[in-house]
Amino acid sequence: MSNFRNLHRSILALFVVVVISIVILAHFSVSKIVAEQSRAHQRSISPAHALIVEHLMQPLHIAQTLSKSQEIKSLMQADDIDEAAIYNTLSRLNQEFGFLFFIASEKNRQQYYSDRTTHTLKEGEVSWYFKYKDVPDSAIADIGKWEDTHFYIDIKIFDDDGRFLGFFGTGKSLQSFIELFSLYKAEYGYDFIFTDQQRNIMLSSDPLLNARNSTFTNLENLPWFQDLKADNEAIHSLNNTLVKVDGHDYLIAEVNIAPFNWTLHLLTPLQARQVEISQGFIFSIVTLLVIIFVMFMVIYHLLYFFKQDMHKNMQMDPLTQLPNRAKVELRFGELQEQHVPMSCLLVDLDHFKSINDTYGHNTGDQVLVKAAEVLQNSIGEDDIVGRWGGEEFVILLPNTDPNRAYEVAQALRQNVANMNLHSDKFMMKVTASVGVSYSHAPNSLKELIASADDALYQAKRDGRNLVRVQLFDAA
Numbered sequence: 001m002s003n004f005r006n007l008h009r010s011i012l013a014l015f016v017v018v019v020i021s022i023v024i025l026a027h028f029s030v031s032k033i034v035a036e037q038s039r040a041h042q043r044s045i046s047p048a049h050a051l052i053v054e055h056l057m058q059p060l061h062i063a064q065t066l067s068k069s070q071e072i073k074s075l076m077q078a079d080d081i082d083e084a085a086i087y088n089t090l091s092r093l094n095q096e097f098g099f100l101f102f103i104a105s106e107k108n109r110q111q112y113y114s115d116r117t118t119h120t121l122k123e124g125e126v127s128w129y130f131k132y133k134d135v136p137d138s139a140i141a142d143i144g145k146w147e148d149t150h151f152y153i154d155i156k157i158f159d160d161d162g163r164f165l166g167f168f169g170t171g172k173s174l175q176s177f178i179e180l181f182s183l184y185k186a187e188y189g190y191d192f193i194f195t196d197q198q199r200n201i202m203l204s205s206d207p208l209l210n211a212r213n214s215t216f217t218n219l220e221n222l223p224w225f226q227d228l229k230a231d232n233e234a235i236h237s238l239n240n241t242l243v244k245v246d247g248h249d250y251l252i253a254e255v256n257i258a259p260f261n262w263t264l265h266l267l268t269p270l271q272a273r274q275v276e277i278s279q280g281f282i283f284s285i286v287t288l289l290v291i292i293f294v295m296f297m298v299i300y301h302l303l304y305f306f307k308q309d310m311h312k313n314m315q316m317d318p319l320t321q322l323p324n325r326a327k328v329e330l331r332f333g334e335l336q337e338q339h340v341p342m343s344c345l346l347v348d349l350d351h352f353k354s355i356n357d358t359y360g361h362n363t364g365d366q367v368l369v370k371a372a373e374v375l376q377n378s379i380g381e382d383d384i385v386g387r388w389g390g391e392e393f394v395i396l397l398p399n400t401d402p403n404r405a406y407e408v409a410q411a412l413r414q415n416v417a418n419m420n421l422h423s424d425k426f427m428m429k430v431t432a433s434v435g436v437s438y439s440h441a442p443n444s445l446k447e448l449i450a451s452a453d454d455a456l457y458q459a460k461r462d463g464r465n466l467v468r469v470q471l472f473d474a475a
């Protein structure tokens with residue numbers, strides 16, 4: 001019963017451990033996945049912001065700051081435009097900041113670049129100047145100079161009286177953006193698409209989408225946008241939209257670049273993220289399965305040992321720790337199968353009732369334990385001693401003839417009589433009577449015991465503390 005309680009407790013403890021492990025593991029798995037995702041997101045978004053700040057905002061701010069300088073204003077409002085002075089200023093700025101700078105003068109309708117080239121701003125030939133001149137915005141981002149496509153920031157310059165003097169600005173070769181984007185894409189897998197308000201693609205990490213000879217690709221003409229349109233007529237925002245580009249899933253994040261009235265569409269490839277997440281899940285599930293498997297093995301072994309233990313206990317006499325009747329019968333069966341001839345001894349303590357009555361049941365128990373020990377020590381390794389019931393013990397002596405069995409019985413009777421049972425309170429004398437039977441080929445233990453019992457009865461009748469033999473042979 002106590003074994004069962006122990007097993008019950010162990011299984012309960014294991015169950016609690018499994019549940020706690022699963023909860024902890026689930027918690028750590030989710031945390032790990034979230035952390036991994038946040039890290040990946042951070043790792044890719046931060047450089048995206050850095051890229052926008054460094055390559056779009058910084059030129060804008062530099063151009064805006066420089067456009068407020070008196071030097072630029074003076075050069076542009078002079079009655080006689082000093083071309084040499086303009087070139088000197090622009091090339092000095094170019095050396096200082098590393099960008100291309102330009103001045104587009106309203107006075108003489110000429111555009112001067114820091115590389116000391118000039119363009120005449122003739123209506124009908126140069127569209128941007130006349131297009132942006134009349135718009136209310138003071139800073140405009142544009143793509144132009146088609147033979148070597150550039151990204152331009154055009155800042156309007158006015159004199160102190162508010163008269164329009166032209167544009168001052170910076171430019172950056174589109175090729176340099178393409179190189180930047182491809183580096184970024186190779187490292188983080190993200191795609192960029194910058195669009196203006198009409199969804200014309202101004203810049204993109206896909207070189208095929210960038211403007212060529214004043215022809216812009218419109219975002220709405222892209223196949224994946226067409227697919228979206230098929231499902232949803234009016235698409236105002238693409239933020240958090242899932243799209244399929246060339247058979248791969250992408251998630252779009254939109255970033256508004258207010259100073260240019262542009263929108264950046266950041267396309268996140270989901271496949272890589274899915275792989276990362278599924279790797280995280282697979283790791284967690286494998287760990288979970290390993291834990292469950294280990295727990296299963298522990299429980300399995302626990303049950304196995306419990307069963308062994310139970311089985312052992314079920315075949316043991318709890319008081320004397322000798323095999324009980326069932327175990328003796330089992331051992332007899334094994335010997336019988338091998339046709340082993342054997343002697344059987346039935347040992348009964350004499351007047352045991354009076355021991356109980358005189359000294360109490362506990363002392364009686366101690367006598368039984370002591371007698372069991374003496375009997376065990378009086379027989380050989382291959383012999384079997386068990387408690388047959390009450391104060392009666394059975395001994396099987398395989399391959400032992402009646403003469404030898406008689407000698408063994410006499411010796412153990414003597415040993416019992418010599419048992420040391422003295423204590424401060426009493427001096428006790430215990431003896432045992434022994435009945436011996438023998439069979440060359442025993443048919444059943446019952447018959448063998450019955451003969452030994454007859455012999456034991458004779459021993460009792462003849463005065464106790466005696467050995468009597470009754471031979472028995474199976475027919």
Ligand SMILES: Nc1nc2c(ncn2[C@@H]2O[C@H](COP(=O)(O)OP(=O)(O)OP(=O)(O)O)[C@@H](O)[C@H]2O)c(=O)[nH]1
Pocket residue numbers: 319348349350351352353354356360361362363364365368389390391460464
């Ligand atoms: N202390 C104790 N006593 C037991 C146990 N099993 C049986 N007994 C007692 O053993 C006694 C056996 O008594 P009887 O069968 O009359 O035999 P006896 O007194 O030994 O007399 P004889 O066998 O004729 O010599 C009974 O009083 C039982 O209660 C046990 O496990 N512990």
